[in-house]
Amino acid sequence: MSGATRVGAPVLQDYAPIVGQAEIVELREVAARLKDRRVKMVNSTAVGGGVAEILNRLVPLMEEVGVATRWEVITGGEKFFHITKAFHNALHGAPYEAAPEWFDEFLATNEENRRRMQFDEDFVVIHDPQPVALIAGRDSASGRWVWRCHIDLSRPNPQVWQFLQPWVERYDASLFSSPEFTQGLRIPQYLFYPTIDPLADKNRELEPEFVRGVLERLGLDPGRPIVTQVSRFDRLKDPVGVIRAYRIVRKYEDCQLVLAGGSASDDPEGSVVLREVQEAAAGDPDIHILNLPPWSHLEINALQRASTIVVQKSLREGFGLTVAEALWKKTPVVASAVGGIPSQVIHKLTGMLVHSVEGAAYQIRFLLTHPEFAKRLGENGHQHVKENFLLTHNLKRYLTMFLILLKGD
Amino acid sequence: MKRADQPFQFMAASYLIRIAAQAAQSLRELAQCLRTCSEASIFYHTFQSLETHHYTSFSSDFAQWALAACNEAALAERLAVVDLREVVSLAELRASLVDTVEAHLRDHPASADRKAYESFYFCEASEITVPFGPPVWTLQEMADGIRLLGHQSLHYHFISSRLRPPFRMNDFSDWIEHRLGLPRLAAQLNRIDFYNDTLDDLRRDLLALLESRQGR
Numbered sequence: 001m002s003g004a005t006r007v008g009a010p011v012l013q014d015y016a017p018i019v020g021q022a023e024i025v026e027l028r029e030v031a032a033r034l035k036d037r038r039v040k041m042v043n044s045t046a047v048g049g050g051v052a053e054i055l056n057r058l059v060p061l062m063e064e065v066g067v068a069t070r071w072e073v074i075t076g077g078e079k080f081f082h083i084t085k086a087f088h089n090a091l092h093g094a095p096y097e098a099a100p101e102w103f104d105e106f107l108a109t110n111e112e113n114r115r116r117m118q119f120d121e122d123f124v125v126i127h128d129p130q131p132v133a134l135i136a137g138r139d140s141a142s143g144r145w146v147w148r149c150h151i152d153l154s155r156p157n158p159q160v161w162q163f164l165q166p167w168v169e170r171y172d173a174s175l176f177s178s179p180e181f182t183q184g185l186r187i188p189q190y191l192f193y194p195t196i197d198p199l200a201d202k203n204r205e206l207e208p209e210f211v212r213g214v215l216e217r218l219g220l221d222p223g224r225p226i227v228t229q230v231s232r233f234d235r236l237k238d239p240v241g242v243i244r245a246y247r248i249v250r251k252y253e254d255c256q257l258v259l260a261g262g263s264a265s266d267d268p269e270g271s272v273v274l275r276e277v278q279e280a281a282a283g284d285p286d287i288h289i290l291n292l293p294p295w296s297h298l299e300i301n302a303l304q305r306a307s308t309i310v311v312q313k314s315l316r317e318g319f320g321l322t323v324a325e326a327l328w329k330k331t332p333v334v335a336s337a338v339g340g341i342p343s344q345v346i347h348k349l350t351g352m353l354v355h356s357v358e359g360a361a362y363q364i365r366f367l368l369t370h371p372e373f374a375k376r377l378g379e380n381g382h383q384h385v386k387e388n389f390l391l392t393h394n395l396k397r398y399l400t401m402f403l404i405l406l407k408g409d
Numbered sequence: 410m411k412r413a414d415q416p417f418q419f420m421a422a423s424y425l426i427r428i429a430a431q432a433a434q435s436l437r438e439l440a441q442c443l444r445t446c447s448e449a450s451i452f453y454h455t456f457q458s459l460e461t462h463h464y465t466s467f468s469s470d471f472a473q474w475a476l477a478a479c480n481e482a483a484l485a486e487r488l489a490v491v492d493l494r495e496v497v498s499l500a501e502l503r504a505s506l507v508d509t510v511e512a513h514l515r516d517h518p519a520s521a522d523r524k525a526y527e528s529f530y531f532c533e534a535s536e537i538t539v540p541f542g543p544p545v546w547t548l549q550e551m552a553d554g555i556r557l558l559g560h561q562s563l564h565y566h567f568i569s570s571r572l573r574p575p576f577r578m579n580d581f582s583d584w585i586e587h588r589l590g591l592p593r594l595a596a597q598l599n600r601i602d603f604y605n606d607t608l609d610d611l612r613r614d615l616l617a618l619l620e621s622r623q624g625r
Contacts, residue, residue: 026421026559029541179428179530191426191532342527346465347477387560400423403537 327381416544
């Protein structure tokens with residue numbers, strides 16, 4: 001087990017110009033009711049992916065308001081992460097036939113981590129399926145345990161879900177990114193939107209010169225429309241589908257396509273999918289495949305700001321924080337109506353929802369040719385994120401949840 | 410500056426959305442769920458949503474779903490017209506919503522079982538309130554406090570308060586009328602239309618009224 005590295009983060013007061021002083025004062029007031037309480041957050045990767053990003057920013061703020069919070073990351077071998085990646089895909093509905101020994105391996109790795117960890121905090125929040133069986137470490141002295149599910153569970157593979165469900169139902173509460181993801185559990189299920197940090201390198205304001213410099217370094221032409229998808233190289237993000245949509249658009253409109261991604265330490269499939277994407281893009285100099293390292297936040301930020309349209313053509317999606325990131329930057333978004341994306345993209349109001357490659361192509365063309373409408377979508381989208389999907393909302397939801405658990409709701 | 414005979418205590422309110430067991434995939438199922446869901450769900454989908462809806466056609470989730478997922482514009486308009494300022498109980502509100510949906514289905518029986526584009530998931534808010542700041546005794550102190558209220562707390566005091574005794578009254582007006590003896594100002598505040606504005610607009614309107622009274 002390793003403690004996750006965190007970089008210096010802004011303090012709560014820095015968010016006042018964005019969310020208003022009133023929200024900050026109230027947050028402190030609510031947090032005062034949890035003074036001296038302790039929290040443990042556990043997930044499966046310290047770098048890469050939305051969960052690690054959220055925790056990297058959330059944990060320092062929780063500590064700042066007086067709720068001592070420790071973030072720990074489980075460890076496991078290559079086999080364990082292959083199994084959890086397969087579970088992840090299966091829970092998103094992919095066909096899957098698990099061998100019994102894989103469940104044994106999953107539980108054995110959870111047990112190894114459980115033995116190394118202590119759970120004497122008032123609240124333990126376990127993120128996603130990988131560490132779900134740590135609940136075996138709960139004893140009579142333990143505090144409240146919460147399972148935070150970041151993935152789309154609306155159509156899970158029955159074999160995997162039937163294995164996980166008894167573990168999940170040992171928790172005191174569960175948190176989902178969309179009501180559609182819930183599974184009729186016997187424990188309370190709460191709606192918990194993931195959030196972005198408006199002051200993080202990935203989202204903060206950038207100087208136009210810096211943005212131009214990034215485009216230049218990446219070989220992009222700032223004088224022509226740029227259509228971008230930012231996502232891990234993962235089949236569920238359908239990067240090849242984005243290329244197909246782009247090829248349809250290119251019959252009518254001039255534009256460049258950027259597929260910017262990277263990989264997370266708990267995703268062993270990334271390099272395979274990257275090769276598939278490179279093959280699909282071969283021969284077109286206007287398709288830019290960028291395999292970026294995890295610390296490329298400023299480059300991602302610049303790309304999202306410089307893009308004419310940001311696409312998120314996922315086949316399944318937990319929430320799709322890249323959509324909130326683009327909306328925050330007032331960049332118009334074309335995104336699949338899957339997972340938590342419809343919570344962010346209200347069709348024709350904060351973005352355009354699509355259901356197919358052809359639909360994505362059609363809406364990209366529409367926005368490329370209707371810039372005023374696209375601008376209005378971007379402005380609405382920014383406001384929508386400001387009201388619902390910022391880090392301070394997440395902090396308040398956690399504090400509220402802890403108080404509700406203490407109250408025994 | 411006039412001083413109240415009893416102070417007003419601001420509360421910091423925060424909500425967590427609990428996902429309930431019911432989900433509807435058609436208007437018939439919506440009517441069934443409306444009969445059996447919790448009163449907290451009825452409240453959440455009709456008035457909690459006032460806090461965040463600025464882009465959708467209707468602030469009521471039921472109305473928005475009838476429009477966007479069922480393509481039933483007339484029903485949506487009738488569901489949306491319920492005015493919190495006229496409702497005195499959630500039981501009454503539930504009955505009104507059920508009657509509206511059932512009347513529509515009597516006139517349009519083919520709509521009853523048509524599958525909606527997306528399901529409607531019933532939710533409710535779990536609420537936490539904690540005293541916020543010192544008690545206030547004057548209009549000036551109340552205005553200062555309103556400036557510092559977050560959105561959820563503003564909603565708690567001005568909107569959801571109308572379904573707490575004494576009903577149809579927001580917390581500020583109740584105090585201004587009964588503790589400060591200013592019924593006209595209380596009525597003016599209570600009449601602010603919160604349906605078509607954001608909560609920041611509401612705060613601005615509240616402060617304008619309070620400050621105009623102090624300016625006299």
